[in-house]
Amino acid sequence: xxxxxxxxxxxxxxxxxxxxxxxxxxxxxxxxxxxxxxxxxxxxxxxxxxxxxxxxxxxxxxxxxxxxxxxxxxxxxxxxxxxxxxxxxxxxxxxxxxxxxxxxxxxxxxxxx
Amino acid sequence: xxxxxxxxxxxxxxxxxxxxxxxxxxxxxxxxxxxxxxxxxxxxxxxxxxxxxxxxxxxxxxxxxxxxxxxxxxxxxxxxxxxxxxxxxxxxxxxxxxxxxxxxxxxxxxx
Numbered sequence: 001x002x003x004x005x006x007x008x009x010x011x012x013x014x015x016x017x018x019x020x021x022x023x024x025x026x027x028x029x030x031x032x033x034x035x036x037x038x039x040x041x042x043x044x045x046x047x048x049x050x051x052x053x054x055x056x057x058x059x060x061x062x063x064x065x066x067x068x069x070x071x072x073x074x075x076x077x078x079x080x081x082x083x084x085x086x087x088x089x090x091x092x093x094x095x096x097x098x099x100x101x102x103x104x105x106x107x108x109x110x111x112x113x
Numbered sequence: 114x115x116x117x118x119x120x121x122x123x124x125x126x127x128x129x130x131x132x133x134x135x136x137x138x139x140x141x142x143x144x145x146x147x148x149x150x151x152x153x154x155x156x157x158x159x160x161x162x163x164x165x166x167x168x169x170x171x172x173x174x175x176x177x178x179x180x181x182x183x184x185x186x187x188x189x190x191x192x193x194x195x196x197x198x199x200x201x202x203x204x205x206x207x208x209x210x211x212x213x214x215x216x217x218x219x220x221x222x223x224x
Contacts, residue, residue: 041216056211059114090155100212101146101158103158106154
């Protein structure tokens with residue numbers, strides 16, 4: 001089984017709808033991240049959490065919110081989706097040791113019409 | 114805020130040719146990481162460089178970290194079709210584990 005899972009894998013929604021993307025991990029890592037990927041723009045950080053009680057905004061947090069329900073679960077919500085939030089969304093984890101290596105989930109492709 | 118740029122954005126090479134992507138940060142980095150994303154896939158960690166001037170090799174891949182710890186490069190010798198994908202560098206600010214990813218270099222191979 002994959003160490004970092006994301007649901008759904010693909011989603012089409014309409015403008016104004018609320019949508020939640022979920023991320024779960026079995027790696028036992030404290031640190032979790034949400035990124036957005038757009039062509040030519042690389043990976044941009046939306047929110048990150050270093051433990052269950054720690055939530056931090058990334059560089060593009062406007063229009064998004066998150067919830068860290070448990071060490072293993074980190075959800076991203078779009079309260080009122082808009083078309084320019086159409087993108088590929090990745091969840092990632094790291095254990096915060098010397099390597100700082102991040103492990104990515106398979107991604108969620110979100111289309112807002 | 115910190116910015117990490119990569120060039121080129123795209124590179125098309127004949128199979129067997131070499132490939133290099135360059136990464137430049139607006140700030141000094143405590144370390145630099147490199148990731149590879151295959152088409153339709155997710156980023157996968159390749160390597161981390163920590164020391165000024167460090168050079169590491171993984172088979173045909175050579176990674177360098179600049180003396181000032183603000184730039185890095187990835188060189189692939191004799192590319193193969195399995196090298197296709199987008200290569201990202203990423204670095205945290207000093208004392209901050211939040212990564213800033215570069216814009217990526219997309220490598221395509223002409224057989």
